Amino acid sequence: MTIMNNALSGALASQLALSATSQNIANLQTKGYTRQAAMLSAVGADASGKAVGNGVQVSSLIRFSDGYKSQQMWRANAETGQFSQTQPYLTQLERVMGDDSASLSVAVDGFFASLNAVAGDNATSTPLRQQVLTSSSLLAQRFNSLNNVFNAQLQSVSQQRSAIVDSANANIDKIAALNTRISQANAVGAPTSSLIDARDLAIDELAGQVALEVSEQPGGVRDISLKTGQALVIGSVAGKLHATGGIVDQGFTLEFASTTFALDATRLGGQLGGLTVYEKDTLRPMQQGVADVARQLAEKVNTQMAAGFAMDGTPGKPLFVFTPGTTNMLQVTAGLEPTGLAFSSDGTEGDTGNLQKLVQINSQTINVTGLGTVLLSDADTQLVGKLGVLSQQNQADLVTAQTMRTHAVDDWQTTSGVNQDEEAVNLVEYQNMYQANMKVMSVANALFDATLAMMG
Numbered sequence: 391m392t393i394m395n396n397a398l399s400g401a402l403a404s405q406l407a408l409s410a411t412s413q414n415i416a417n418l419q420t421k422g423y424t425r426q427a428a429m430l431s432a433v434g435a436d437a438s439g440k441a442v443g444n445g446v447q448v449s450s451l452i453r454f455s456d457g458y459k460s461q462q463m464w465r466a467n468a469e470t471g472q473f474s475q476t477q478p479y480l481t482q483l484e485r486v487m488g489d490d491s492a493s494l495s496v497a498v499d500g501f502f503a504s505l506n507a508v509a510g511d512n513a514t515s516t517p518l519r520q521q522v523l524t525s526s527s528l529l530a531q532r533f534n535s536l537n538n539v540f541n542a543q544l545q546s547v548s549q550q551r552s553a554i555v556d557s558a559n560a561n562i563d564k565i566a567a568l569n570t571r572i573s574q575a576n577a578v579g580a581p582t583s584s585l586i587d588a589r590d591l592a593i594d595e596l597a598g599q600v601a602l603e604v605s606e607q608p609g610g611v612r613d614i615s616l617k618t619g620q621a622l623v624i625g626s627v628a629g630k631l632h633a634t635g636g637i638v639d640q641g642f643t644l645e646f647a648s649t650t651f652a653l654d655a656t657r658l659g660g661q662l663g664g665l666t667v668y669e670k671d672t673l674r675p676m677q678q679g680v681a682d683v684a685r686q687l688a689e690k691v692n693t694q695m696a697a698g699f700a701m702d703g704t705p706g707k708p709l710f711v712f713t714p715g716t717t718n719m720l721q722v723t724a725g726l727e728p729t730g731l732a733f734s735s736d737g738t739e740g741d742t743g744n745l746q747k748l749v750q751i752n753s754q755t756i757n758v759t760g761l762g763t764v765l766l767s768d769a770d771t772q773l774v775g776k777l778g779v780l781s782q783q784n785q786a787d788l789v790t791a792q793t794m795r796t797h798a799v800d801d802w803q804t805t806s807g808v809n810q811d812e813e814a815v816n817l818v819e820y821q822n823m824y825q826a827n828m829k830v831m832s833v834a835n836a837l838f839d840a841t842l843a844m845m846g
Contacts, residue, residue: 706732
């Protein structure tokens with residue numbers, strides 16, 4: 391009977407629609423899940439012209455997805471990854487360089503204050519001369535400690551980038567494997583929604599590590615490339631990123647289809663690009679700037695010491711030893727005694743002519759990487775100020791990127807996310823649809839029984 395067939399098709403269609411709704415509700419909190427729905431269409435009447443139709447069918451299962459919104463979400467994740475990885479390093483440097491117990495300014499001021507104390511009292515005072523050596527040692531220690539912070543960050547950045555490369559390669563392999571499974575499933579008409587969700591999650595995670603370009607291909611395949619143009623995934627073929635060299639000369643290459651490409655990591659975006667830009671544009675110049683201050687301070691003080699005489703009339707000896715590229719790049723000359731400090735300009739005991747010139751070094755100019763020509767007394771303050779500006783700029787960029795990411799995710803949710811209220815309405819509607827069709831089947835069965843009774 392047509393009535394029975396129509397009702398049966400309606401009951402079966404509502405069951406499938408209820409299944410899609412229940413799947414959505416079950417995955418209400420599942421990250422990356424894309425909601426689905428049953429697409430219902432009427433089954434037309436036969437050619438006799440005397441039938442109203444043959445019920446309903448589920449023509450397809452719809453996956454609510456907008457490729458543009460997904461692309462926006464992935465691009466925003468790359469921006470967020472770039473600035474979020476940099477900020478902890480900037481914050482650490484700000485705290486160290488700006489802290490009174492660790493700043494260079496305090497140590498430099500203390501060194502010249504000890505020279506002034508000798509000049510204002512008694513140039514032959516052994517305790518005051520000893521204080522100069524003590525403040526010199528403290529000054530050297532501050533430079534070395536800060537340099538060690540720079541070296542520790544360089545090591546951390548290198549290790550973190552290597553870890554990002556390993557994680558990115560895992561995502562690249564996963565995307566290529568899922569491309570294969572999706573293509574195979576589409577070929578035989580099997581459902582692919584969960585596979586696509588898993589692939590999009592992998593793409594989103596990879597986008598946070600390096601900025602991507604994603605393109606749709608026939609068969610549901612997605613090809614992935616770096617924003618600089620090099621392919622990472624084409625169909626089922628996956629590339630492989632490599633971190634080469636050590637902390638000093640770490641570089642990156644991409645191996646794809648037996649061909650190796652050198653990569654400019656500063657242009658990669660995401661976490662990998664952000665860390666590389668920080669190392670190149672902030673960390674290494676800041677370390678070099680501090681080294682410049684240490685070297686020129688040592689040179690000026692040692693040159694002036696060489697022009698004076700110790701308490702016993704002998705020529706002055708260097709106060710500092712500067713050795714670039716080492717853990718202790720600045721040290722006080724070993725074995726130097728308080729009486730050996732060359733404060734006299736003419737060899738007379740108690741003369742402070744050369745000491746006065748040593749005091750004046752604090753107001754002389756030096757050349758510092760990233761700053762240019764500055765007063766020695768202002769060098770550290772200007773380095774800390776520049777670091778603060780860079781940190782504030784990065785924080786502003788991070789806030790903007792996070793806002794864009796939040797908006798992109800929210801926009802994606804409006805299309806692809808599960809709305810609990812909407813699904814609750816769907817649940818009631820499809821339940822009513824199922825019950826109504828079962829009622830029709832009951833009526834059709836009663837009519838059938840009545841017809842048989844009449845014929846009996």
